[in-house]
Amino acid sequence: MNLLIHTGGYVQTNGYILAHDNGPCIVIDAPAGIADFLKSNSLKPTHLLLTHQHFDHVEDVAALRAAGARVHAFQGYAPEIIMEKRVQEMGIPVNIPPYEVDEIIGENETLEISGQHFHLAHIPGHSIDSISFHLASESFLFAGDALFQSSIGRTDLPGGNHEQLLDSIRQKLYLLPDGTAVFPGHGPQTSIGSEKKNNPFCPAP
Numbered sequence: 001m002n003l004l005i006h007t008g009g010y011v012q013t014n015g016y017i018l019a020h021d022n023g024p025c026i027v028i029d030a031p032a033g034i035a036d037f038l039k040s041n042s043l044k045p046t047h048l049l050l051t052h053q054h055f056d057h058v059e060d061v062a063a064l065r066a067a068g069a070r071v072h073a074f075q076g077y078a079p080e081i082i083m084e085k086r087v088q089e090m091g092i093p094v095n096i097p098p099y100e101v102d103e104i105i106g107e108n109e110t111l112e113i114s115g116q117h118f119h120l121a122h123i124p125g126h127s128i129d130s131i132s133f134h135l136a137s138e139s140f141l142f143a144g145d146a147l148f149q150s151s152i153g154r155t156d157l158p159g160g161n162h163e164q165l166l167d168s169i170r171q172k173l174y175l176l177p178d179g180t181a182v183f184p185g186h187g188p189q190t191s192i193g194s195e196k197k198n199n200p201f202c203p204a205p
Helices: 034-040 061-066 084-089 162-173 192-198
Strands: 002-008 013-019 024-028 044-049 070-073 110-113 116-122 131-135 140-144 181-184
Touching: 002 034, 013 034, 013 181, 024 034, 034 061, 044 061, 044 110, 061 070, 116 162
Parallel strands: 024 044, 044 070, 140 181
Antiparallel strands: 002 013, 013 024, 110 116, 116 131, 131 140
């Protein structure tokens, strides 16, 4: 299985693609342009996993669903979390077609897709619906906007809570093996061990 990355949209959001050689793929988050990226690489999305539903992570959800992806998220379609009108008023040119969530996934579930097992953890603090996806077989963690390289997600948006985010990271993400590769919603990849040691916003307890 190959890992591909597409970065797109107004705030340069990362979308991740776990692809088989013969075309089917699992997608984590849906920034603008990822549907065209998949098409240009002859990849067919079968499942879309949303780390949360902020506008920059869901711009291409409808397009991926139309292409055949089954959408998995912590809650149903949530305009109040997407904040499309709010960001438009701030001058950010986004247009997010409505979509449906096919499967609601909860805390501590394990999602099996094409023989891959993703362990879910609810990581609130950046957004009330934030979840991470841990693929232990590859030592991958798709962390959304909870944990970044030497940083953490912003907590000044509706539903944000700084202390809750720190607690979520320390009690759930920092329990993973130090060698776990962290793939965040923005910026470069990092590792659990590196963040426990070096993250100035959330050092390990």
